Amino acid sequence: MLSFALITHDEGPRLRRSLAALERGLLPDEDLTVFDLGSTDDTLPELASFMGPRAGELIRLTRPDLSRSEAITLARDVARHPYLLVLDGCDLLISEALDGLRRVLAQEPQAVVLNRGWGLGGVDAILPAPDAARMATLGSDPDCGALMTLTPDPDRLLIHAGLAGKLAKELACEACASGTPAQDWALWQQILTRAESVALHPETLWISPLPARPVAPVFTAIAASPAPVEEIGRMLSWAEDALIFAAPDEAPALLQAAQEMLAALSPEHVAALPDTAPLVPLLAALTRDDTALALTHIALLLAAQERRRNDALCAALAGLRHDLDLALPGPAYLRDLYDRIRAR
Incomplete structure (x- = not known):
């Protein structure tokens, strides 16, 4: 039901915590594809040891020029399950929230809006998503219009492989951190509008370092x-x-x-x-x-x-x-x- 992708590049000490969180969250039948974008520290040995007998593969690149959208496209091609959750090497997965997500995915929605928090000083000091309070008021079965009002962050959209195939052109810029606000908004609305069924998982699923992003x-x-x-x-x-x-x-x-x-x-x-x-x-x-x-x-x-x-x-x-x-x-x-x- 759920596949994972991890994108790493010289993550340093933070990677061990991220991998430990993945260790607690992954089920035996869930696969993981790791893209390392030319790490020169001890990231690669850590990843090789972690992957071991796990389902999935470690793809090692010599240069950090693989875009996020390209990595997602490649990961979708090899994913065993229809839903793909993409994380960066410095993200911290909240494994306790995965059971709730799996229950949502059992209904096979075409798109799910996820919730993530933001971390300061790594991911130890946590800021909730700015729309977390609004999420809590939407109930268990919100309509597309209600979900549209939430913060338009394409990284938080978990898309069924069937819908991803239909939106291949639009998803060419999926989850691009460098995307402009207008691009993110258009993609957000496009996906939620085209999805025949939508769902919400309001529990915080992962923590990302708070980026520097001009407003x-x-x-x-x-x-x-x-x-x-x-x-x-x-x-x-x-x-x-x-x-x-x-x-x-x-x-x-x-x-x-x-x-x-x-x-x-x-x-x-x-x-x-x-x-x-x-x-x-x-x-x-x-x-x-x-x-x-x-x-x-x-x-x-x-x-x-x-x-x-x-x-x-x-x-x-x-x-x-x-x-x-x-x-x-x-x-x-x-x-x-x-x-x-x-x-x-």
């Missing part, structure tokens, strides 16, 4: 979109989701991109945006040409995001301290050990 292009994509007003409102929601990747020093670029977006939208679009649309205070300030207030709204949004990152880091540090306290001997133990040694 201003999201506003640029909205400005260039010919979509009707209801879709513009959805795109603004996606723009707010994208702030999870933003850094505080992006505020000036975000302000300029938001100004250009508002100038590109027609007055009818602006007037018809619902009061509940995300980023409404920002747009309202820009409509009044109050750039100082608009910049303040952007600063508050980025500050809130920075607070979430700090909270995640604090939680990780607290967990680390707890583990150290359990692992290291306390003063009473050391004193007792000292007294016993002296008594000899």
Whole structure:
């Protein structure tokens, strides 16, 4: 039912944790295809030892120029099962969530929207997906329209091989980390629209390191979109989701991109945006040409995001301290050990 693909390149110490998580999650009949893109550290020996008698194969390339979409295409060709979950070597699979996913796949949906978290400092400090709360409200059988409102991340779409064959051209850019927002949005909508049956797996399935990804292009994509007003409102929601990747020093670029977006939208679009649309205070300030207030709204949004990152880091540090306290001997133990040694 489920095949796996892993893409690695000089993963270093993180690979061992990733492989250990895969070890716990893989069933005996589930195959794994590993693409190593020319690693020069100890990644290859680790992978060779891990694969051993497992179903699947390790494909070693000498140069890191295989695109993600090409790797996915190759992995689909050799996968034993109709669903292919693609991970990077630094991703951490949450093996406990796989049983729930397998129950969803038993219904044979053509597409499944997955949930992944974002990790800071590796993957120890975890930020939930920005649409995780929205996912939780959709219930067990959401329709395509409801799923369309979630963050348009093609990496989170698990597609049946039958649908993948029908969408071969569109999937040529599947899950490209370098894809533009407009490309990701178009692919997201294309897959969910073309799928005859869709499903949702809201439990976090894997953790990826939080990438550095500029957010201003999201506003640029909205400005260039010919979509009707209801879709513009959805795109603004996606723009707010994208702030999870933003850094505080992006505020000036975000302000300029938001100004250009508002100038590109027609007055009818602006007037018809619902009061509940995300980023409404920002747009309202820009409509009044109050750039100082608009910049303040952007600063508050980025500050809130920075607070979430700090909270995640604090939680990780607290967990680390707890583990150290359990692992290291306390003063009473050391004193007792000292007294016993002296008594000899």
